[in-house]
Amino acid sequence: MAPVNTTLPDSEISSDTPTPPVFDDKTFRSGNRRTYFLSTLRSPLGIAASIALLVVAFFVAFGPLLWGESAGEADLSLLSAPPSAEHLLGTDAGGRDVLARLLSAAQLSVVTALAAAVFGVSVGVFFGLLPIVAPLRIGRLINGIIAVALAFPALLLAIVASIILGVGVGGVILAIGLAMAPSYARLTQTLGAAVAGRDYVAAARILGVGRLTILRRHVLPNIRDPLIVNVSISAGSALVAATGLSFLGLGVQAPQYDWGRMLNESLGSIYVNPVASLGIGAAIVFAGLTFALWGEVLARTFGLHSPSGRSRRKSSRQSKQAALPLQVSGDSVLSVRDLHVEAPRGNSWVEPVRGVSFDIGRGEILGVVGESGSGKSLTCMAVASLLEEPLHVTASSVRFDDNEFAIDGKLPGRLRSKAMAKMLGTRMAFVFQDPSTSLNPALHVGTQVAEISLLHGGLKRKQANRRAIDRIAAVKIPDPSRRARQYPHQFSGGMRQRAMIAMGLMGEPALIIADEPTTALDVTVQRDVMELLQRVNQENGTAIMLVSHDITLIGAFCTRVLVMYRGEIVETLSAEDLASGRARHPYTRALVAAVPHMDATPGSEFATIDENADFPDTSEGRCHD
């Protein structure tokens, strides 16, 4: 009977863009909502739900009227008879037609359930909202009572309530309603607390808006939609619960009958006439499903569930242009030609990376700079074969450490051979943006660092652990053997990023791909991490591909810089050129100009790049040096 509020996560296309909120304030305004509702109704789900609801409504409204009389007629010569042309579901132990009784019982069964659901939701919402308006102490008391009541299963509460209230229809409604109330109170509380914690509510509070007004103006409108959805779903649970109580003999009493009581009676003669039991069961399931389907329709209407509109697989892309001649310079560790990444969006495809080509020399520190969403991260993940479906990666050539990855212009997300896995695992290392999420919270840091050698180095666990401690020491984490046995949450941010680097150093990396390695860190720690990377570069000759939106950082640490804009490399230039203002492409100049300076006139506005600013198409005059 617990309210349901699950949402399926959609896979993210770019790590640069944050996950869209599943349910935002008033995402769907009323006009928009009506069209959305109609379009949901026209979907197969909406049609099925509507038809089912009409059927249920018809029998609820007219069942007793049409079949009530024949349901009472007993044919004493046909007790518990199997189905016949006259009695489609047979007869019950009293010789009455099961189908007629089934149809005329629809009213009592469904109305009882709806009444219980409405009663339960009202009580729950009332007590869930009370703590928001009531004095603090009373609010706490109510919260405590809700927490205690939630610990007990609803059926148990319903049984207790029916002991007090006695058996019968009224008892069932009150019992189920009261049993449902705690979980609704909790749901209301959670939803309400989320709204009450938002900035605009805090602002209203500071402005002296009363609690009741806040409740009416801000909290109620925002929790209404999820509540409506849950009411529909719990009408189904209430139906099941009510028939359950009647089935147990605690609900509807003779001479009244509902589906639960009928099921209980039919079970006695299941060996003689099983069709009766199955028919009654089917009726309960049908009505229950109807409410569940409506819950889904309403959820989609309110935008609580995103309809899973994932488009089909990308059909193999024909090589639309002749592959560029391979110009692999002997000393480049990574060489990429004409890399494309495509992603499904709605029913079409977008291309966040459009024909990128570049080289990284051995021991070089290459910077990739560009704004969020310019395709920097996707480019890194693509060359590392880390992008998976539904993303689609093509390239005429991706050569890493003298191995060609692209086959027939495609770059598979899955590795084809063990040798390739070993090569990528040991020769290419990663430092990701957020060290607090990039390390597995459930595994010891040492275990995670050691894993590379266990997988690809052929070391036994003990040797791998020893090497891991050695590597952790090499990145200047103090007390390495103790630290190795700790979990990531016991590390500071800078130490986690060092641990990531240590992980990469377990192999003999020819290239470290550092994707915004310092963005999530404090400024002082940023410097430490960058120096560590620089040291690795100088001592081991490891090339580094440093991705950042921070043009100052790139300028300070890199020898050469790629500027990416809307999925393309618009300019390649040396760090000196960047520093001395010799950038040629207007976008690069705009980026440089947007860096705040200490000597700027106080009070002058920061230079910004307008979101809609369009820089000249780069297809003809690419600025490469």
Added chain:
Amino acid sequence: MSTGPTTTLLTTIAEQPSVPSGRRIGATSPLGSFIARRILRLWWSVVALVTMAFLMVRLIPGDPVRNALGTNATPAIVEARRESLGLNDPIWLQYFNFWKGLLTWNLGDSFSLRMPVSTIIEQRLPATLELAFLSLAVVLVVSVPLGIVIAALTRGGRRRGVDLAFTSVTGLLTVVPEFLIGVGLVYLFAVQSQLLPVAGRGDASSYILPVLALSIGVSAGMSRIVRVEALTVFEQDYIRTARAKRMTPLRMYLRHALPNLLTASLTIGGIVLGSLIAGTVLVETIFSWPGLGLTIIDSVRSKDYPLAQGIVIVYGLIVLISNLLIDIILVSLDPRTALKDT
């Protein structure tokens, strides 16, 4: 750290021992205070449970004894019964005696069975616990692997067919209540094929249908939740880190994803345990399983209040204690939960 002309100062800072961020500050460990907090909450829940069971009988409109004995009983008999139940004492004394009886495991005599309630509970409890915990085991064994496998198969929107089949089948099974699944199982395995016994508790085969009836729907619902949890875990950055190490998918799922799903799965296990225990009431009625569920229904119908009271308390205690145990297991698996729950 020898590089960079201007970095000497920063280098020295970096080489000093870093902040002991993970170390616990102060004397009280989070684990200890967590367990203390949980036990305090258990205590309040037990007080609420016992008070509810006590008030339950007092709140019945009219005279519960008259209710139970029917209108034919003479006033003398009713009065004698009231006296023996202590219903004529002041309410605080009744409450005190109720607690005393509970702590000395003396819950009075059942009206209908004319036996001490405690004896009846001792006889019937094992059957119910067997049913509930066997079902819990089935639920965990089925839904956790199933949810993870389906999530692995369908992540990133692939294999739409599998996704659709899984969602529809489990969605349907979640809607069908356990007593209907029970009726369906009786029909299939007893009426149609007569393969399995449908009533009573005997050899191993008599457990199959009741446990199935109780666990099918819950497994379906839980595997959906596990799938959503698993999909969330698969999207995490540390899974990308694991993929960057280039391991087999099996190792990635088992070694890197599963430990992070364990706590979520156990939490759900705790939630479903309550509904499994409540579900025993219905399933025991269908399969004539001689447990507490069957007994409480009989006691409510025959207005055997002392027995109903006792069983309500026992059911409540089972739920409360298993929730506490699950919380403690969770915290020992993942110490961070202790910090979150304040």
